[in-house]
Amino acid sequence: MSEPTDIETLRDQNALLREVVERLPLGLSVFDAADRLVLANARYGEIWSLPPQVLRPGTPFAEIIAVTPGQETAASRAQPPPRRGSVGTRRREWRLDDGRHVEVQVSRRADGSCVALHEDITALREAQAHVVHQARHDALTGLINRPTFHAALEQALRERDDGELALLFIDLDRFKPVNDAYGHARGDELLQHVAQRLRGCVREGDVLARLGGDEFAVLQPAAGQPEAASALSRRITTALRAPFELQGQRVHIGCSIGVAVAPFDGDNAASILHRADLAMFRAKTDGRGVHRFYEPGLEQTQRERRDLEAELRQALAEGGFELAYQPQLDLASGAVTGVEALLRWNHPVRGQVSPAEFLPLAEETGLIVPIGRWVLAQACRDAMAWPEAVRVAVNVSVVQFRHGQLMADVWDALATSGLPPQRLEIEVTESVMLEDPEQALHTLRALHGRGVRIAMDDFGTGYSSLSTLLSFPFSRLKIDRSFVGQAEQRADLRAVIGAVALLGRELGMATTVEGVETPSQLQIVGQQGCGEVQGFLFSRPRPAAEMPALIAGLRAPALPRSPGEPPCSNASPT
Amino acid sequence: MFERIAYVSRAAPGVGPREVFDIIRAAHNRNGALGLTGALVVLDGHFLQVLEGEPFRVDACFRRIAADRRHVALELRARRLCEQRLFPGEWMALRQQAQIEPGLLERWGYEAGLPAPRFDADRLEAFVQACCGLAETA
Numbered sequence A: 001m002s003e004p005t006d007i008e009t010l011r012d013q014n015a016l017l018r019e020v021v022e023r024l025p026l027g028l029s030v031f032d033a034a035d036r037l038v039l040a041n042a043r044y045g046e047i048w049s050l051p052p053q054v055l056r057p058g059t060p061f062a063e064i065i066a067v068t069p070g071q072e073t074a075a076s077r078a079q080p081p082p083r084r085g086s087v088g089t090r091r092r093e094w095r096l097d098d099g100r101h102v103e104v105q106v107s108r109r110a111d112g113s114c115v116a117l118h119e120d121i122t123a124l125r126e127a128q129a130h131v132v133h134q135a136r137h138d139a140l141t142g143l144i145n146r147p148t149f150h151a152a153l154e155q156a157l158r159e160r161d162d163g164e165l166a167l168l169f170i171d172l173d174r175f176k177p178v179n180d181a182y183g184h185a186r187g188d189e190l191l192q193h194v195a196q197r198l199r200g201c202v203r204e205g206d207v208l209a210r211l212g213g214d215e216f217a218v219l220q221p222a223a224g225q226p227e228a229a230s231a232l233s234r235r236i237t238t239a240l241r242a243p244f245e246l247q248g249q250r251v252h253i254g255c256s257i258g259v260a261v262a263p264f265d266g267d268n269a270a271s272i273l274h275r276a277d278l279a280m281f282r283a284k285t286d287g288r289g290v291h292r293f294y295e296p297g298l299e300q301t302q303r304e305r306r307d308l309e310a311e312l313r314q315a316l317a318e319g320g321f322e323l324a325y326q327p328q329l330d331l332a333s334g335a336v337t338g339v340e341a342l343l344r345w346n347h348p349v350r351g352q353v354s355p356a357e358f359l360p361l362a363e364e365t366g367l368i369v370p371i372g373r374w375v376l377a378q379a380c381r382d383a384m385a386w387p388e389a390v391r392v393a394v395n396v397s398v399v400q401f402r403h404g405q406l407m408a409d410v411w412d413a414l415a416t417s418g419l420p421p422q423r424l425e426i427e428v429t430e431s432v433m434l435e436d437p438e439q440a441l442h443t444l445r446a447l448h449g450r451g452v453r454i455a456m457d458d459f460g461t462g463y464s465s466l467s468t469l470l471s472f473p474f475s476r477l478k479i480d481r482s483f484v485g486q487a488e489q490r491a492d493l494r495a496v497i498g499a500v501a502l503l504g505r506e507l508g509m510a511t512t513v514e515g516v517e518t519p520s521q522l523q524i525v526g527q528q529g530c531g532e533v534q535g536f537l538f539s540r541p542r543p544a545a546e547m548p549a550l551i552a553g554l555r556a557p558a559l560p561r562s563p564g565e566p567p568c569s570n571a572s573p574t
Numbered sequence B: 001m002f003e004r005i006a007y008v009s010r011a012a013p014g015v016g017p018r019e020v021f022d023i024i025r026a027a028h029n030r031n032g033a034l035g036l037t038g039a040l041v042v043l044d045g046h047f048l049q050v051l052e053g054e055p056f057r058v059d060a061c062f063r064r065i066a067a068d069r070r071h072v073a074l075e076l077r078a079r080r081l082c083e084q085r086l087f088p089g090e091w092m093a094l095r096q097q098a099q100i101e102p103g104l105l106e107r108w109g110y111e112a113g114l115p116a117p118r119f120d121a122d123r124l125e126a127f128v129q130a131c132c133g134l135a136e137t138a
Helices: A003-023 A042-048 A061-067 A122-136 A146-158 A175-182 A184-201 A227-241 A269-285 A298-318 A355-365 A368-383 A398-403 A406-417 A430-435 A437-449 A466-470 A481-485 A491-507 A519-527 A544-553 B017-034 B055-066 B102-107 B121-131
Strands: A027-031 A037-040 A070-072 A088-096 A101-108 A114-120 A165-172 A207-212 A215-220 A244-246 A249-251 A255-262 A291-293 A321-330 A336-347 A351-353 A391-395 A424-428 A453-459 A476-479 A510-513 B002-011 B037-043 B046-053 B071-082 B093-096
Touching (some): A042 A114, A101 A122, A146 A165, A146 A215, A165 A227, A165 A269, A175 A184, A184 A207, A184 A215, A215 A227, A227 A255, A227 A291, A227 B017, A269 A291, A298 A336, A298 A355, A321 A368, A321 A391, A336 A544, A368 A391, A368 A398, A368 A406, A398 A406, A398 A430, A398 A437, A406 A437, A424 A437, A430 A437, A430 A453, A437 A453, A466 A491, A476 A491, A481 A491, A481 A519, A491 A510, B017 B037, B037 B121, B046 B055
Parallel strands (some): A255 A291, A424 A453, A453 A476
Antiparallel strands (some): A027 A114, A165 A255, A207 A215, A321 A336, A336 A351, B037 B046
16 A cells, blocks of 8 residues: 555655745746746746746746846857757847846756756846956046056057048146145045046047046047047146145146147057157147147157256266356455356266256256255355355255255255355245245244254346235345346346345345346446446356455455446345 | 238148158147247138238248248248237147038138139138138128
8 A cells, every 4th residue: 555655755746845945945847848838937027027928837938038027148149059959058238228137047848848047147137246346446536547548549440441540648737746735645536636627628429538646548439539638638627727626725736738649640659658648748848738649759858858857867877077166256355255156067068057057947857956955055164164154045946846955955054064154145046935925934934043054046127026026035136137128228237236136125135137248338337326236247157265365365356436326235145 | 010911822642641640740739839829721722821920920930931941832821910819829720621511612712722813812711710600601
């Protein structure tokens, strides 16, 4: 009497299998050879959002497909279909109308029936998409990153046909000081604001990317070049010129843009990027805040600059610089009261290189900081060999102020040489006061507080704002050589010299006229009431070794004073 | 007070799209800083250019243009002082054959090189403006 037991066993087994099928975390469906549903668990219906009536055994597959809310993905459809009557397992993937992804593993059995397992893989696909997005985008700004941009550029160049394509290389101006002053977190915030403004500048079809740091780029596949790129560049420079709000403070940056255009400037991504980069550099040297197109010849210019920069570094390391000194004479006593230190570069091949040729590059590259440090140290050392009544004047660049090490460099030079601070005069131009007046004034006051004198150089050129003069107790105004050069012929220039001398007297500042070359020029500046003179009439700049003899021997002639002229006073403290 | 010049010239042999691009990008690299504006129309191998700005800058630039080997047979049709620019904000607009609708040429009774008797200073300037999509007063 085993039969009932067998049936019971089968029933138990059936119930067990039923339960197993229902407990599977996957959807399960079985179709017979005629593609009619034989078996399905509840999860199957849930995953596909199927109505219960189609889940009854006997429902044709076509009927289920008809009510399935979604489509097979393109990638899945692209798989080759199985041979008819073949046996085996295939994977297929559907995307449902609600956005979910479902993967199906269909196993066809020898009798033509098939078993399918269904899984909701939405989370997996989202994670994968996220990883791909992460790999292609810059996490900070959400813009695409350099490798992706490079690939987009290559593709655009391949598909260009006859069209034109501009690449804008955007580099922020003054980002580093902001980043240093406000910290990296605020710097990052600023970059996000920049990205947002850039998004507002580009048009549909343009590709905007962050290449890294404070560098961005736009790919503009537009006809009508270079005008289209010029217009886009102007939108961008204008947008980034407006101040940014950072921690309640207004921050001004800006950008320089270099543009290269395919096919004119090359047809591969590397050369287009390189040339846009070169053009960006040109925009920087043309004063920033502008855009420049690549032009043939930029490579050459760039190479020459690189060579010059390398030679400057070498000169700095190997003692290639020298100082020459030009005496400054007091018109009242006739004696030499100061000397100005002037930088000379004795190039091994080119001979004497004019400071006008290498100083701008030294400032741009920041090399002026170590060069200026050397000048201060050497000038103070040299001055120790001269009479105590003689000052040494040293020119200091706006870049040295910006860099923030100037005070330390001055103290070092004074301490190492033993020169009293009162014998050192720092010559600054007005640009120092214009760029960052607060920092400049802070430095000047600290120097002045220790007894170092401060002279305003090149007065009368540039802005020559009176408010600049009033903002700090300069000990001296140096009247630019351009005034005295034609003073013999022009009454207006004589009037300016006289006015500045008067201004100096009223403000308690000494006045020195540079570039005095003839006796009549000397007479004019004397009559106009200037206190000191400097120029070829007395001495060209000479090596330090000649200074003691020059200082001892040089005398300015006593000037006849016309009645009514103000007395020639040198207001400098004795 | 600005100065404005307008001229017609013929492209030198071998001067094509690349050379035209060179001319315009160089203009865009310099004109912003120099305060020069204007437009260049390239039609049937001829250049029609209007250039305007500070008299000193315009003269210096025109000397360079006159010496440029990329064109020949230069005819200066206009050189005069003016109160206002025709192309404010255009560092050098460029219009070539494909960008100009044929209807416009017909309306203006266009002829290659815009022969002087029919295209005097005013008409040449107005034609260049029209090609750039500015007020058409044919």
